[in-house]
Amino acid sequence: MKIRSSRLLVGILAAALSCAAFAADKAAPKAAPVAKNGVLATVNGQAIPKAVYDVFLEDQVARGAPNNAEVQKAIREELVRREVMAQEARKLGLDKKPGFQTRVDMLRQTALVGSYIDTFVKAHPVTDADIKKEYQKLVAKNAKREYKVRHILVDKEESAKAIIAKLKGGAKFADLAKESKDTGSAANGGDLGWNSTDAYVKPFSEAMVKLEKGKYTTTPVKSEYGYHVIELDDVRDATPPPFDQVKPQLKQRMQQQAIEKHIAELMKKSKVQ
Incomplete structure (x- = not known):
């Protein structure tokens, strides 16, 4: 119910x-x-x-x-x-x-x-202390890191390897990003802004989290979109939404959970034929 x-x-x-x-x-x-x-x-x-x-x-x-x-x-x-x-x-x-x-x-x-x-x-009211405790638990459980990355996307692996070779030769990532077929980020030097791993396809995110700040991938990263060369600018802990912002939703959810638990207990005690 x-x-x-x-x-x-x-x-x-x-x-x-x-x-x-x-x-x-x-x-x-x-x-x-x-x-x-x-x-x-x-x-x-x-x-x-x-x-x-x-x-x-x-x-x-x-x-x-x-x-x-x-x-x-x-x-x-x-x-x-x-x-x-x-x-x-x-x-x-x-x-x-x-x-x-x-x-x-x-x-x-x-x-x-x-x-x-x-x-x-x-x-059985849900107290502010209960809500705060649940909030802290969810923040700890869903703690994420955010990554500020750049990328260059091309169709062929050979093109990605050529870009990596130029980077090793001293070329600037932002300049080479003009060759990216991702025109949205190409205009900004390949910058994709701050995002968690959830924002990217798996091959991209897996390669991204292995990078050190200031480093780029030395082998092309293949995804469904083509071949990426990725550079990691920075990493930070994700900021959770403020407690006061999510408090009403948390309270409602906790009340609903308490009600459902109580009903389940009543159902167990009842003889249903």
């Missing part, structure tokens, strides 16, 4: 709320709804309990909506719209149709599952 699937109804309600908020903003001045005797509004004599409004508002605020007069009015408008449509549906006998109660039961189950997950998350 995934949170996304258990929140389908919430997504529908949020979309409806968004439409209602837009309509409310255009139709009337912003004002918070007023409830009397526990009733938010009546539609054709049918009361909409204030408790329904409270739950709807609480749910939206928990998901990032502001608790202001505009949102409150939009929720009231949406609940009234829903009651009007529900009354029309009952007039048509849609609540008596086969399968309707099953759908109601499924929605009730979805709401229960969502409430259970919310309760679990509140009882």
